[in-house]
Amino acid sequence: MPLSRISPEVQHSVVSAEDGSFYQHHGIDWAELWKVTEESERMRGASTLTQQLVKSLFFTTHRNPLRKLCEYTLAPMADRILGKRRVLELYVNVVEWGPAGVFGVEEGAKFHYQVTALQLTREQASRMAAVLPAPRRWHPARMDDYSAIILARMGRVGW
Numbered sequence: 001m002p003l004s005r006i007s008p009e010v011q012h013s014v015v016s017a018e019d020g021s022f023y024q025h026h027g028i029d030w031a032e033l034w035k036v037t038e039e040s041e042r043m044r045g046a047s048t049l050t051q052q053l054v055k056s057l058f059f060t061t062h063r064n065p066l067r068k069l070c071e072y073t074l075a076p077m078a079d080r081i082l083g084k085r086r087v088l089e090l091y092v093n094v095v096e097w098g099p100a101g102v103f104g105v106e107e108g109a110k111f112h113y114q115v116t117a118l119q120l121t122r123e124q125a126s127r128m129a130a131v132l133p134a135p136r137r138w139h140p141a142r143m144d145d146y147s148a149i150i151l152a153r154m155g156r157v158g159w
């Protein structure tokens with residue numbers, strides 16, 4: 001599904017939820033990575049959209065230091081070769097958006113809201129982006145808190 005047929009609200013929600021510095025880094029967010037390594041009390045990821053795309057296209061989801069090393073090698077190249085718009089386009093089209101078999105934002109929009117990806121509202125888009133960390137377990141209708149955080153992030157950058 002080309003970005004032109006995906007609601008800008010989805011695009012902004014995904015970036016706000018998954019990689020707030022997406023348009024500033026070159027595949028790897030070194031500042032965020034440094035922050036995460038300094039935070040010993042709380043485990044959280046620092047993978048960029050580009051790294052997640054590389055993982056989805058070429059690797060398994062199993063945690064493996066070798067896989068991470070490959071991501072750090074391939075993500076900057078993918079970012080440079082593909083560009084931000086194409087990385088985002090591919091990302092929203094290959095990730096899971098619901099239970100097993102719901103891949104791609106168009107299928108996710110149909111599954112959760114019975115609309116196309118272009119028809120998703122700001123609220124619906126933020127709720128869908130909120131499930132991305134665990135799309136098989138989480139449902140957009142129950143993502144009130146994280147959806148509100150995503151909407152606030154979007155507002156802070158003028159989206």
